[in-house]
Amino acid sequence: MHNHGINRREFGSLATAGLAGGLSCFMATDGRSESPAGSIIEEPSRRTPVVAEVDVVVAGGGPAGFVAAIAAARMGMRTLLFERYGFLGGGLTAGGVLNIRPFHVAPGKVLMDGIPLEYVRRLEKLGATRFIPGDYIPVQQDREVSKFVIQEMVLEAGVELLLHSYLVGAMRDKDQVTTVLVENKSGRRAIRGKVFVDCTGDADLAWHAGAPWVKGDAEGNLQPMTLAFAMSHVDRPPDEATTPQDKKAIRGTYTSGGFVPMIAPDEVYANAMHIHADCTDARDLTRAEIEGRREVMRLFDVLRQRAPGYKNARLRYTATQIGARESRRIVGDYTLRAEDVFGLADFDDAVCRGHHPVDVHGKPGQPGVVYKHLEPGTSYAIPARCLLPQGVDNLLAAGRCISADREALGSSRVTGTCMALGQAAGTIAALAAKRSCPARDVPFEETKKALAAHVGARDHVT
């Protein structure tokens, strides 16, 4: 039996290495000891080159981050986006996720608009989608083509891009983040900005900057992780991943979602395991990757041995990294609640809308998935306040790490909603940089107008 390493809900804490004049360099800690002996070393102080000074800095190039960076750059702000991998897309590419949810709330009723819709249309033109916008179904995307389309959209918007760059620290002057520190092949580098947007999924930037965060439920439970994988050379029906015979043969051999037909007629995607681990703990994450890969090979073997359609199947890819459904969430000016999702809440400062079911995967020993659906045609709003971490003036969060309770996150964490949140965060960040004011002081009327301008942009896509 594994020690899952998760035994209590954790709240953000920080240790301040005192510097003169209110300037602080935060040493991020999360209350978990990675050093069983409790030993600490003191690093020598160092001089770090500043490689960019921009208006808006976006950390992480997933669905939230790439859209946030495009939104800010299109508003005329000098914007830098950095990402730890050599390509953009996050869950959509590195995570191997196929289906962008939710694009629609009912047939023909589009929920996502602006830059996210533009991205899907560009994929469509390259034959890299399975379902077209307009249907009440998710839009399936080809992750390899997505890597290209996202990169081109970001560069066309004029975003400065820094790949292979891992966030390792943040510096603050009172309520302002002043600098982020990244490490890459060039060494340790500093990036200075007026406004920062945390799109790391795990609130890494908020954590490094000493902003408040929470993780897990009262018992410390987190939703399980999954290493997604895909297979080719599968003999399957046109719109199904398995025949009834295949289904019967593999019943009871996997946990979680299951198998999904991909764009190519012989390919199948699998989201079929639950690994209980905390992705913000390096040792736990290592164990999760090891267990995930073993589980992929076990499942692949089961499929080939038992399911007739899979007897010649080949393993096409595994995700670049095991996927997390839940980790740190910021504590914002407002926390989106399950009641808001089910009550189809509206807010005076609504910046986007969600429709995905509340989808909270099981605790250890409970493999099931809790799905609580919203009625077709309905949606709930997410207010700008969920993107604003308390106590910091020039930091926003978008995507999976916004301020939400666990059930609300079970709905808002999907890629379509994350893109819409990124569009809102990039827009507010650009307005705050332009006005040199705290992000929470940007008049909502201005945000609304700027968001409407992004939506209008889709008509110019050729």
Ligand SMILES: Cc1cc2nc3c(=O)[nH]c(=O)nc-3n(C[C@H](O)[C@H](O)[C@H](O)COP(=O)(O)OP(=O)(O)OC[C@H]3O[C@@H](n4cnc5c(N)ncnc54)[C@H](O)[C@@H]3O)c2cc1C
């Ligand atoms: C198994 C699984 C299946 C899923 N299925 C679906 C689905 O069918 N449909 C759907 O819509 N959603 C699905 N999701 C949810 C969805 O993939 C994520 O919630 C979503 O991608 C979150 O978007 P994000 O932009 O907040 O974060 P991410 O997609 O995680 O992007 C974060 C980006 O930041 C980068 N980054 C992180 N930390 C650092 C750092 N320290 N320094 C530099 N860069 C960093 C990452 O490399 C990444 O590119 C699934 C999730 C999982 C785990």
